[in-house]
Structures are given as structure tokens and as C-alpha cells.
Amino acid sequence: MGQSKGERQMKIVVANHKMNLTASEILTYEKYIEELDKPNLKIVICPSMLYLSSFKIGSCKLGSQNVAVQEKTNLTGEVSARQLKSVGVAYSIVGHSERRTALLETNEMIRSKIIELHAHNIMPILCIGETLIEKNKELTIKALEKQISECLRDITKPIIVAYEPVWAIGTGVTPSKEEIEQTVSIIRILLETNRQPNAKVLYGGSVNYKTISMLEEIKKLDGYLIGGASINPKELVELLNMIK
Numbered sequence: 001m002g003q004s005k006g007e008r009q010m011k012i013v014v015a016n017h018k019m020n021l022t023a024s025e026i027l028t029y030e031k032y033i034e035e036l037d038k039p040n041l042k043i044v045i046c047p048s049m050l051y052l053s054s055f056k057i058g059s060c061k062l063g064s065q066n067v068a069v070q071e072k073t074n075l076t077g078e079v080s081a082r083q084l085k086s087v088g089v090a091y092s093i094v095g096h097s098e099r100r101t102a103l104l105e106t107n108e109m110i111r112s113k114i115i116e117l118h119a120h121n122i123m124p125i126l127c128i129g130e131t132l133i134e135k136n137k138e139l140t141i142k143a144l145e146k147q148i149s150e151c152l153r154d155i156t157k158p159i160i161v162a163y164e165p166v167w168a169i170g171t172g173v174t175p176s177k178e179e180i181e182q183t184v185s186i187i188r189i190l191l192e193t194n195r196q197p198n199a200k201v202l203y204g205g206s207v208n209y210k211t212i213s214m215l216e217e218i219k220k221l222d223g224y225l226i227g228g229a230s231i232n233p234k235e236l237v238e239l240l241n242m243i244k
């Protein structure tokens with residue numbers, strides 16, 4: 001997972017399809033992705049698990065949206081890190097707030113997933129973020145500190161962090177530039193104290209053609225995690241053209 005200097009400065013853009021796109025739609029999508037020529041960006045496409053083994057990524061990287069918590073368990077319906085690696089998955093999202101909320105994933109489970117991914121040389125993309133209730137009670141830092149310290153306990157291999165305020169996901173609303181700058185600075189301090197001083201920090205939550213100009217002004221960001229705006233390939237390409 002070593003990176004050259006040029007690669008280190010490249011912005012990372014992660015496209016999270018969630019449960020979108022049917023078998024025929026993904027073929028159309030693939031055509032756009034195969035033709036993409038964006039040498040300034042590292043683009044990670046995370047389609048539904050269904051398509052991972054056949055997805056033609058061109059110059060992009062392949063990512064999964066999840067991974068099983070353990071290799072050596074019979075767990076019906078799950079996909080292990082070893083299986084993901086065998087089809088070329090290089091990145092995996094873990095700890096997405098939708099899974100934390102709807103499937104009750106805990107920080108301890110997320111930490112186990114990170115360990116599994118590292119064991120198979122897959123780069124974890126750890127999602128963290130505060131809920132609206134936490135934000136309104138001024139508990140953002142406390143929430144982030146808990147997620148970082150518990151998910152990353154004793155983990156020193158490289159990771160990527162995606163800061164995704166839960167209230168900004170799929171809502172069209174984002175924090176202000178100043179709010180993101182301030183929170184990302186705090187996240188970097190928390191990562192340093194948790195033995196992850198070199199972790200890249202992405203922003204996610206309503207990244208689209210309306211919000212990208214403001215986000216691009218934030219020098220502290222290493223890239224973006226994009227949900228809704230990554231599902232239509234034309235829209236994604238337009239968005240990528242706006243990212244330096």
C-alpha cells in the first residue's frame with residue numbers, strides 16, 4: 001500500500017452506489033468509467049457487491065461498500081475480505097452511518113472489519129460523523145473522538161477517513177466551509193493522537209455540482225465520498241471535471 005509522492009497529493013474520489021443500479025444500468029455506467037481519463041484523481045468506484053467481480057474499472061480502482069466482520073465464521077449472506085481481494089477490490093468503505101443506524105453496527109465491529117481488510121491488503125475507508133442531535137447539543141467532537149478512538153484502537157496500518165456529517169447525507173445540506181475546515185482540523189488532531197498521523201481525510205455528505213465549488217476551496221481535504229451524485233455516470237463525470 002506504499003504511495004509515491006505524486007499519488008499522495010492526488011485527490012481521492014470515492015463513488016458509493018449504495019443499492020442503486022440494475023444489471024443493465026451498470027453496463028452503461030461501466031462504459032463511462034472505462035473511458036474516464038482523469039490522471040489528477042484517484043477514483044474509487046464502489047458498486048453493489050453484485051457487480052464487483054465483473055466491473056470493468058479502466059483506470060479507476062474498485063471498492064466495496066462493506067466487508068464481513070470475520071473471515072472464519074459461517075455468516076450467511078456476508079462477503080469476506082479474502083473474497084473481495086480475489087476479485088480485485090482495493091478499497092472498502094466501513095462504518096457508513098446508514099449501516100451504523102439501520103444495522104446497528106458498533107465501533108467494535110467496524111474495528112474488526114478494518115483488521116480483516118488490512119489482513120488482505122485492502123485499504124479501509126472509515127466513515128465517521130455526528131448526527132443532527134449530537135451537532136445541536138454541541139457533541140460533535142465528542143462523537144468523532146469516540147468513533148475514532150474505538151474504531152482505530154491499536155490500528156497502525158494505513159487508513160482513509162471519510163468525514164460524513166450524518167445530517168448532510170442525501171439531504172442536499174452541507175456544513176459551511178468554515179465548519180468543515182474546523183472539524184477536519186480537529187479530526188486530524190484526533191487521528192494523530194490515535195497513531196494515524198498520515199491518514200487521508202475525505203469529506204462526504206451532499207457532494208454535488210452545487211456544493212463542489214465551496215468544497216474545493218477547502219485546502220485541508222484529500223478528496224470526497226460521493227453518494228447520490230455518483231449514480232448517474234454523466235453527472236459523476238461533470239462533477240469530476242470540477243475537482244482539481
Ligand code: PGA
Pocket residue numbers: 016164168169170171204205206207225226227228229
Ligand atoms: P450523498 O451520500 O452524497 O448522497 O449525500 C454520501 C454517502 O452516503 O456516503
